[in-house]
Amino acid sequence: MRLCGEGSIGEGRMEAFDVEGGRRILVCAYGGKLFAADAACTHEDADLSNGFLGPGGVRCPLHLSEFDLESGAPRNPPAKEPLRTYNVKIDGGEIFAEV
Ligand code: FES
Numbered sequence: 001m002r003l004c005g006e007g008s009i010g011e012g013r014m015e016a017f018d019v020e021g022g023r024r025i026l027v028c029a030y031g032g033k034l035f036a037a038d039a040a041c042t043h044e045d046a047d048l049s050n051g052f053l054g055p056g057g058v059r060c061p062l063h064l065s066e067f068d069l070e071s072g073a074p075r076n077p078p079a080k081e082p083l084r085t086y087n088v089k090i091d092g093g094e095i096f097a098e099v
Helices: none
Strands: 002-005 014-019 023-030 033-038 052-054 057-059 088-091 094-097
Touching (some): 002 023
Antiparallel strands (some): 002 094, 014 023, 088 094
């Protein structure tokens, strides 16, 4: 599924996109790589695109659980369930996620 143009998410930034099926996908650019995961926190559905992106992953703005961007695993409570993550690729200057 096409999400956006390649240049629209700068290093250290993230953005969420509404996709078919009512889901919202978070795309993060960090360390020269792109990551995609569900944008809703697994704890209480906070929008992670309003959170914080750093070396440990993405941190929820509500109760501050941090999720690893590769595996989606939470690094600290209160979240216990991992985020669903998606493969990302760049093709023809566009960012796609395998949703
Ligand atoms: S809603 Fe994200 S940690 Fe609580």
